[in-house]
Amino acid sequence: MPIGITDEHQALSESLRDWAKGLGGIELARVAEGAASADFDDVWRGVRDYGVAGIAAPEPNGGGGTLLDAAVALEACAHELLPGPLLGSAVAAYHAGAAGLDDMIDAVIAGGCGIALDPVLELGDRLAGSVPVAYDGGGAAHLLLGARGADGEERWFLLAAEQVEVRPQVGPDLTRRVAEVRVDIDAGEAVEVPGLLGEAVRRTALTLAAAEASGIAQWCLTTAVEYAKVREQFGAPIGSFQAIKHLCAQMLETAEAVAATAWDAAASAETVLSDPGDTSQWDFAAEVAGVTALDGAVRAAQDCIQVLGGIGFTFEHDAHLYLRRAVALRSLLGGGDAHAVALAGHAVAGIRRSVRVDLDGKDEEVRPRVREAVAAVAALPEASRRDALVDAAYLAPHWPAPYGLGAGPVEQLVIDEELAAAGVARPDIKIAGWAVPTILKHGTDTQRARFVEPSLRGQITWCQLFSEPGAGSDLASLATRAERVEGGWRLTGQKVWTSLAADADWAICLARTTALEDAKRQGAKQHGITYFLVDMGSEGIDVRPLRELTGDALFNEVFLDGVFVPDELVVGDVDGGWRLARTTLANERVAMASTNLGGSVERAVALAEGRGEADLARIGHAVALSSVCALLGVRSTLKALAGRGPGAESSVAKLLTVRNRQDASELVVDLLGPLALTDDPQVREDLHQSQLTRCLSIAGGTTQVLRNVAAERLLGLPR
Template sequence: MPIGISDDHVELAGAFGKWAASLGGIEAARAAEEDPAATFSEITAAVDEMGLLAITADGGSLVDLAVAVEACATALLPGPLLGSAVASAVLPELPGPVALCLDGSVVHDAPGSTHALVVADDEVRLVPLEGVELTPGAGPDLTRRTSLGELSAGDGTVVPDLSAARLRSLVVTLAAAEASGVARWCLDTAVEYAGVREQFGKKIGAFQAIKHLCAQMLETTESVTAAAWDAASAVSEESAQQEFATLVAGVICFDGAVSAAKDCIQVLGGIGFTFEHDAQLYLRRAIALRALVGSSSSYAARLAGLAADGVRRHVHIDLDEAEDEARAEVRAEAERIGALPEEERRAALAESGFLTPHWPQPHGLGADPVHQLVIDEELDRAGVQRPDLKIGAWAAPTIIAHGNDEQRDRFVGPTLRGEIEWCQLFSEPGAGSDLASLRTKAVRDANPDGQSGWRLTGQKVWTSLAHAADWGICLARTNPEAKQHAGITYFLVDMKSEGLEVRPLRELTGEAMFNEVFLDGVFVPDECVVGEVDGGWKLARTTLSNERVAMAGSHLGDSPERAVRLLVAGEVAEQRAAVGTAVAWATVVRLLATRSTLRSLAGQGPGPESSVAKLVGVRSRQDSAELVVELLGPRIFTDDDLAREALHEQLMTRCLSIAGGTTQVLRNVAGERILGLPRG
């Protein structure tokens, strides 16, 4: 999805996208390839006529401007657009197309511009270019021109209330919007090609290597877009928040755009390496943008310093006035729960519906996304933390959606109150991510009392918390003659049943959270079959239509926070950039979650952010955990608390790319279900 989330922004992006594509910018750039002084005046005039550079002057926000700039970059419009867009955000009236000179000698987009914004010490001046002697420069971007020369800042006029730092921040923000447009074109182009190009009798998108490469491009592109969106969104916030968001964009967006362009060419293969294909133009734009703003490591080092000073990104969401009116009632209930003794709060949360407000009544409130966020905010304000339902968060919704009244009464309330703990008996030695191939069988039988039911026989593995669970949700094959996805039934298994044995599996951390579970003729009565016999596959994939919506917090996660603490202690100053990079990626994971929440608030269907957040989040946690161990160096051989915690985190996070579907399987899913690539 592009930068814009709201209906207005989606409409704005669509309008500018169609318009920009109609201007033939790439053709104009190719025609002017040998002209170092090309001004692209016709396109520059069209940009002015379209009103793009008047967006902020007409009351629009910087996000509005970023949406339009992203759309233009997707079409790779040539000419002095970036400098003019930056100038339009700070000047009450544009004198004409505006170039940028950030270092005193390189003037970006000078051909065709009437003025330049020039940085001189800590002030910014608007310098007329008429009569100034500039020589044509060289550069990778064929859609833009650069000139060289010494600009005398004293010849211009000082731009009021615009520092050099503020100008650079705006340049990064709008260049990040361009980077998002570049990355998005590269992703779309690669996916389209992978869906039609055939090799070895198949569409190349069906090959896992191509599918994974496209899925990784999706991860990169959504991360770039999220960071660019946040940089533009933070412009009205206090200075530390603005700076934090801009630095995250500096770390993420420009390397990401270059990476997406390179991967696009890789998917295209030989045709992508030709000059005739437009992919090389997008790679050139991405390289030029990165050279303009500077290396990501410089932004990462500054971001680490900001994090060390205690700054974290807090994204504010404006909620509906109607919910603000209902807030008093929610606040009163949250304060009542907060005043209770700790041991009584869980029952009160369950009774009030505040524990799972997205669940339907009477187990929850059937709350819409906005109401959920109000409850979250007021519980946080009252100092009330929800308990983790663990596997119960999967078991109970399935029982609510597909079980009968007796099952709902028997299991849902006790699960919410913490009286029942659950485990999930899905994975098997020969059926991990491929659940359809499970072999645990269930055959019709009766117990000695004549009660009708089923006998379950088989082995489950990687069962978290089985040693402590009261009940398990179990898939077993009831019809061996049916197709793989059919003939499976969803059972509720009493973990104290005769014939059931739990054997702890010691994992690489040295702990035993996972277990093997052996079922030897375990009897399950008919009353513990959820849904229809042979209909369990659908239940296994159940999620309630009213999905949980939550705001991502500002906490970076254990490992990035540990890295920042080491920096504060003065132990890792030389690796400041690595710490900042970890901070940036942890922030992006939360931005992806925030954008998913905003999409829900806008009444839109799920976007790709939630799926991407899982993939990016796993990589962020694993990389940051590894970084902390690296930062500790020889200290890892000591027995102090931090060394133990850091090593445990690095070892434990290895499971994240395996549990809940391996990263490779999830990339297959993302490639097929989000990007629409063919199945292998």
């Protein structure tokens, strides 16, 4: 998924990709290989005429867009590896516009602009010194350079290339030219950008570089997947090999994470408009992008070459050009560790990213009604609130009436916001959150009347009898059998890894009404599975606790020995249970993003005091990954608001959330050092978390199986 979520942004992205592809920029870059003064003039005329570099400049200068608009544009251009000084020019145009330098904006857009990220010039009566690297400076008509006065005050200037000595250089990126710049002019001849500081230049450059990184990662993913579908080895497409599936699925994780952080960095720039003195939200989001996007683009390009194999290692293929661009961006702005140290500092200072979903006025009709209803709930004693939430249909508002409101994304978000503002927490309905939607969609009226409302009120608790010793991730291989008897069925078999089984009143259970071998002969082992509702007090059920590596017994084995289930407790059609097991309501749940980083990450941040850079970098990486997981959820919500169904981000979020929780809990134990051996209660809890999270990459389908599923269903790789 590209950075842009709205229809307007997606249309802009597609239009710019088509336009950039038609310019033939990659061939021009190849022709210019080794030439310090590359001829990208024709491309730049197109950039100027199309208004790409100045999208975020003021409207009178042909702009009028936001920095997010600019990010969408730069991502699209990077996808086609558009050559020329686009990044530097976009940064300079944005800051010149903010400073009101209208004439200079036009000049920057017309001739391009190189930028330096550090104020290394000296300022007195003269502006003088040497800038070793001006990015996009080779061949650009202007340069944005910083200086310090004798008192250490920092000031920035837009200089014409004719005013200074520019020495273009050929770097690793064949599509761009850096330059060494020597300056020695009367200070009065320099056009100052008032109020600008290097930290602002660097932040904007990092934000737009992350957008370019997203375009690179997407091109690399698409190229690798398309090749894996058609390239054959050992008599089969290489995309059918699990190793390639996993590599492509990991590239998908990378591309989605890069896009999410680039989007948020650009979107967070808008927070500065409401309070120009507070850049904390943008600083935080930009550093998350710095940790994630730049390394991510390099990794995606490397993995693309790996999938391509020998052809990917040739100069003839374009893949190395994308790797070169990614390496250049990372070299300019720094690798992930440096940004992670800075991000850890922000987190320790108490800064958290607060992403607000703009409902664009769509909430005005429902908010007064919701606020009034929530206020009535909040006025009740804590013990009475659950029933009040059920009566108002606010416990699961996305469920259909009369149990919910059939609420769409906007109404759901408004309810969440108002409940949070009033301090009302919804109770966790646990396994009922999976069982009841299936009953709502596929059950009978009698089943709905019997189970739905009592489940919401907490009068019925559920467990899930799905997994078996021989059917975990491969659930369709389950062997528990259901034999037809008078008035119903008798279930016999063994289930395992069943949480809440010792306390549950009812279970959802999958069992075979057609033998596995017969189902295979009919074409699919998923055939012949039926969905049952099982009374856990029935005769023939034996629940045995399973003690996990933590020492706890959260899970259970459940043995079913001829357990009778009447016909009225079959959900849906006999032999049709597999489809039901995969049920989600068409009206999906959406949710707000939390500003909390998660228990283990917050604990790691709390342990940051006095740590060296290596530990701070690890903490910063954990903060970044936690932020990525939250951002993927926000982007799913925004897609729902735009009327589009769930995309790759929901599957990627599960994979990354597992990694986030496992890595963060392990990090906490590492940070404790020898203290991890003590019996301090907090330390014991830290150790318990690190052990408990090991199950996350197994439960609900192992990470490896989920990557296979992502590769096949999301990327279209062959089985």
